[in-house]
Amino acid sequence: MNNKVYISFIVTAYNLPASLLEECLMSIFALSLSGNEYEVIVVDDGSDKPVIDEISAYSDRIIYVRQPHSGLSAARNRGIDYARGEFIQFVDGDDCLVQAPYEHCLDIIRFRQPLDMVMFRYTHKPRQQFSASYSGPVTGASYMKNNNMRGFACGYLFKKTLLGDLRFTEGILHEDEEFTPLLLLKAQYVYDSPAEAYYYRLRKDSITHTVTEEHVKRRMDNLYNTILHLRAIAAGETTEKREALNRRVAQLSMDYLFNVIRLTRSDDRLDEAVARLRKEGLYPLPEQPYTRKYEIFRKLLLHKYGRKMLLLLCPIVS
Numbered sequence: 216m217n218n219k220v221y222i223s224f225i226v227t228a229y230n231l232p233a234s235l236l237e238e239c240l241m242s243i244f245a246l247s248l249s250g251n252e253y254e255v256i257v258v259d260d261g262s263d264k265p266v267i268d269e270i271s272a273y274s275d276r277i278i279y280v281r282q283p284h285s286g287l288s289a290a291r292n293r294g295i296d297y298a299r300g301e302f303i304q305f306v307d308g309d310d311c312l313v314q315a316p317y318e319h320c321l322d323i324i325r326f327r328q329p330l331d332m333v334m335f336r337y338t339h340k341p342r343q344q345f346s347a348s349y350s351g352p353v354t355g356a357s358y359m360k361n362n363n364m365r366g367f368a369c370g371y372l373f374k375k376t377l378l379g380d381l382r383f384t385e386g387i388l389h390e391d392e393e394f395t396p397l398l399l400l401k402a403q404y405v406y407d408s409p410a411e412a413y414y415y416r417l418r419k420d421s422i423t424h425t426v427t428e429e430h431v432k433r434r435m436d437n438l439y440n441t442i443l444h445l446r447a448i449a450a451g452e453t454t455e456k457r458e459a460l461n462r463r464v465a466q467l468s469m470d471y472l473f474n475v476i477r478l479t480r481s482d483d484r485l486d487e488a489v490a491r492l493r494k495e496g497l498y499p500l501p502e503q504p505y506t507r508k509y510e511i512f513r514k515l516l517l518h519k520y521g522r523k524m525l526l527l528l529c530p531i532v533s
Contacts (some may be wrong), residue, residue, distance in 0.1 A: 218325040222253045222372070223300030226277075227290040228308035229260040233269035235309045235416070242311040242414075247318060254278060256297050257308070260290040282429040288383035288390045291368070295382065299373060305369045305512065315320050315343040316410035320372055323349055323406050329384055330372040331355075334365070338411035345410045355402035359459035362407075363466055363506055366392040369413055377401045387437040396445060397465045400456055431478045435471065435488070442467045443495065465501050468492055469512055474527045485522060 224243050228236055236257075240503030243255055255277045259266040265276060282293055291305060303323065306312065307529075320333045330352065358364070381397055382493040384389045399405070442464055449460035475481075475488040492498035500513045515521030 220252055220302060220324055221300045222302045222304055223298035224253060224255045224304050224306055225291060225294030226255060226257045226306045226308050227260060227287060228257060228262065228266050230262045231308050236270060239306060239308050239311050245314055254300060256280060256294045258290040258294045260284055280491060284387060288385040292382045301375060302372055303375050304372045307369060311343045311414040313412050313414050316345045316412035319410050320408060320412050324372065327406060329404045330406060331377055331404045332371050334371040334407045335410050337367060337370055337413040337415040339415060339417055341414040349406050349408040351406035352404040355399035355405050356456045356459040358405050359396060359399055359463055360455060364396060366395045368395055373398065380388050387435060388434050392467060393441045393444060394502040396460060435475060438467065438471050442471060462505060468497050468500055469509060472516065474530060476525055480526060482522065482526060
């Protein structure tokens with residue numbers, strides 16, 4: 216058996232502190248991969264100061280690509296264009312890979328073939344201790360049908376040939392929510408590990424922590440349009456894929472309402488969001504036993520006092 220792999224690590228960066236990007240790169244260089252088993256593509260999304268000036272010490276170990284500022288989707292798509300690896304791993308430049316758990320994921324792709332994707336967890340508090348377990352393989356459709364899928368595009372390592380012509384939609388926020396389920400539907404051999412192999416750094420100045428009125432509206436509109444897009448695709452799929460995407464649509468519809476509550480704290484805005492989903496036949500949420508949280512949330516939404524309880528109890532954005 217040939218246990219060699221070749222991975223393209225696509226690292227995206229925009230106006231990041233040099234120390235964070237350096238820490239990110241070092242987490243990749245520390246892996247048990249020889250020089251002919253990986254490449255690191257750093258896509259500088261039009262930073263005010265070229266990123267390469269800050270990381271010149273690593274210039275011979277990376278492929279550096281600079282583009283006009285176009286957003287995360289465009290940066291990842293540019294990285295895909297340059298990628299030569301059999302597998303692709305997205306890494307945001309202010310995050311890191313956690314070595315021991317990620318090595319576990321590398322071992323899965325080395326010793327379990329055929330394989331299209333390894334899914335893993337992220338953490339805000341990295342630790343090396345972990346359970347070296349995994350499940351699979353299953354088809355991507357089966358996984359989505361039976362699990363609440365995590366849309367985070369940095370949370371899996373996948374075979375490049377899965378992509379076909381699939382790319383991130385440019386110009387939208389939270390593009391992962393659209394990209395990941397469509398990629399997963401293409402996969403026939405998916406392994407899932409509970410290993411917390413990705414350190415997702417919480418930064419107050421990141422786009423995910425922006426809560427201006429304009430940003431909230433754009434964020435909610437993007438998510439709403441993604442829900443409609445996935446539902447339209449589901450309508451044309453075979454039974455299992457349709458059921459898988461419909462579960463994802465229901466999960467995202469719940470997330471849409473939850474985020475309206477969390478970001479606006481307004482009963483009027485919640486009523487407007489409910490009416491918006493109802494108009495499209497997406498509300499009430501499907502009566503399905505997806506998770507206990509889903510079932511409780513669905514029931515509370517159906518009643519006036521349940522909605523008031525959600526407005527009081529949902530965590531406040533800080």
